[in-house]
Amino acid sequence: MTARYQIQENIAVITIENPPINSMGLATRRGIEAALKLAIADAGVRAIVITGANGVMTGGADIREFGKPVAMQSPTLHDLIRMFEASAKPVIAAINGVCMGGGMEISLGCHYRVAAGGVMIGLPEVKIGILPGAGGTQRLPRAAGVELALNMIVSGEPVKSEVLANTKFLDRLIEGDFMSGVLAFARQVIDDGAKLPRVRDIKIEMPNAAVFFTETRASVAASSKHFPAPLKCVDAVEAAVLRDIDDGLAYEFQLFSELVTTPESAALRHAFFAERAASKIADIADTTPTRPIETVAVIGAGTMGGGISMNFLNAGIAVTMLETKQEALERGVATIRKNYENTVRRGKLTQEKLDQRMALLNTTLNYDDISDADLVIEAVFEDIRVKEQVFTKLDSVMKPGAILASNTSTLDLNRIANFTRRPQDVVGLHFFSPANVMKLLEVVRGSETSKDVLATVMKLAKKIKKTAVVSGVCDGFIGNRMIEQYSRQAMFMLDEGASVEQIDGAIEAFGFAMGPFRMGDLAGNDIGWHIRQRRYIERPEMAYSRVGDRLCELGRFGQKTGAGWYDYKPGDRTAYPSSVVAAALNDYRRTIGIAPRSIGDEEICQRLVYALVNEGANILAEGIAQRASDIDVIYLTGYGFPLWRGGPMHYAETVGLDKVVQSINGFANNPYADPAFWSPASTLQAHAKSGKGFDAK
Ligand code: NAD
Secondary structure, eight states, X not given: OOEEXXXXXXXXXXXXXXXXXXXXXXXXXXXXHHHHXXXXXXXXXXXXXXXXXXXXXXXXXOGGGTTSGGGGSSSOXXXXXXXXXXXXXXXXXXXXXXXXXHHHHHHHHSSEEXXXXXXXXXXXXXXXXXXXXXXXXXXXXXHHOHHHHHHHHHHOOOEEHHXXXXXXXXXXXXXSSHHHHHHHHHHHHHHHOOOOOOGGGOOOOOTTHHHHHHXXXXXXXXXXXXXXXXXXXXXXXHHHHHSOHHHHHHHHHHHHHHHHTSHHHHHHHHHHHHHHHHTOOXXXXXXXOOOOOOEEEEEOOSHHHHXXXXXXXXXXXXXXXXXXXXXXXXXXXXXXXXXXXXXXXXXXXXXXXXXXXXXXXXXXXXXXXXXXXSEEEEOOXXXXXXXXXXXXXXXXHSXXXXXXXXXXXXXXXXXXXXXXXXXXXXXXXXXOSSTTTOOEEEEEOOTTOOHHHHHHHHHHHHHTTOEEEEEOSSTTHHHHHHHHHHHHHHHHHHHXXXXXXXXXXXHHHXXXXXXXXXXXXXXXXXXXXXXXHHHHHHOTTSOOOSHHHXXXXXXXXBGGGTBSSEXXXXXXXXXXXXXXXXXXXXXXXXXXXOOOOOOOHXXXXXXXXXXXXXXXXXXXXXXXXXXXXXXXXXXXXXXOOOGGXXXXXXXXXXXXXXXXXXXXXXXXXXXXXXXXXXXXXXXHHHHHHHTOOTTOO
């Protein structure tokens, strides 16, 4: 059942019931229509109330239906709204809980709207690259005023019912018992017997419309580069002012139909579903019991330990940081405090909250003080001997059932787990720097990590507002393993003739937040240098450009040393092209005997992005990632891949996997290429042949 039908005295109550969020797919729309017909046909019914079950009004349309014929199958949301508007009996939307998108639109089709206090109401369609397509852009400006409506539609941000209480959107904000209040309102409407108001009949007076829309367009255009939907939202709202309602509705539908087929909307919808999918682990049921996490210990109060601790303090969870020296603890605490103080200064945190958070933070030099923690996260030096020391100690002191996590970025988690006698309790929690800011959390599943440990950390990730993605054990896990191929390729292109600025410029124009060299300068080029030193020994067959090493030998580690791939001025993060680097590059090219050629921006972008895609496909083939969409989530949330392109794997699908394979084979023919680099992954070849996407079942 998707809509419950009940009679209360002479009032019909239709309750949308489609857990978890009462979304309005075809079956639900049919349920509402059937209930509505019963109410209209029943002579004893004098008013009709529509509300939602389980504390939610409705999350809106079912986005899985978008672009499919079922979305257009009768009754559509438009059909339901027509029925409401045509009803001779008053129809009242009783907004009991969250009311989004299509839910807000059908409410606008009702004669009256009442809501509980504190309820979030909004039109979030723009966030998936479309606009409200069931009259929202035409009716909300009539009901709530043009400015508020426009802000809500263009930003997609919901507002509290109180904000709408001062507008014609809401007829009453209900206090006390919600359903009693709704029924009292319905009885009053019946008693009044007034002519039934319709939002479509409200006239908008806006003498300054021309100026208002010109200004709005300019500011929306500036903030929505690469996304077509926000400007179309402005067009639609303008139509609400300039055109009659039916004309405006037709125009809205036309814009909606155009947007729904854009690659940007496809990418945004992909990202939305990918993030939801990432929280699920195929062989772990939702019902898997989890362990309670009330106290956390963090080993190491350095860059990562401090940032990691802040996540838990922010969520109200007590943290004890452990270090080897008192000074290190004091430095760590001071950094955390300074971070919070900066947030207070920017007006984003109250002093009271700062005090509360700092009060949850304890420090110690003694392992006995943390033995009772439910979770301990190790963030000490990236050295297997140090990790061994720490995990051996943790094994001997931590209470049974405590989860032992490592934040290692490159070391073998299985080896770390085997330093303990409880490898089932060991898991990788790979935070990204700055750990208090970055959303991404790679959850590293060791070969013996138990299911309840994984279920617990996935749940905990939500609590600390991280986007968790599961990775198997391999060098670099998913994200860094792929980025290594990307930066290897970037340096090969330097060898062949591209400049640092050209490569960064090309990939930034493609949409990356930062090119590989600006990123290297920010993170520290010595990190990659150390990794390469290890690779030269462990993987002597793997080809690397040595140009990055030359730079590091000159002490050019990046921003922290005032020079890297670019030059920097004191106190200024602007990257200035460097003649020293250009000369070093020329010199290196001569040493390796390459006559530089000019490389086009398109080739640069393809080689960088396909390096990611091919390694991603290898990772899929090895089962290190559960699904291609998980890889996209990692790249969208942790590596600045352009959101409107949906992540590397989705992007490759939009290009066509067969075309990607073709290009890769072409790059392999480059006389300077490492042939092993451009050997297409088995999964990439198989999917290119089948013509289906990576995650197609
Ligand atoms: P850091 O050098 O800033 O901090 C390490 C801290 O650990 C220091 O304060 C040190 O005093 C302390 N420490 C060392 N040995 C210890 C021991 N035996 N017991 C207790 N404390 C000890 O390093 P970091 O950048 O915070 O990195 C920590 C871990 O996080 C590493 O495994 C690293 O690979 C990983 N990581 C780092 C980043 C990053 O961008 N920095 C990102 C992801 C993961």
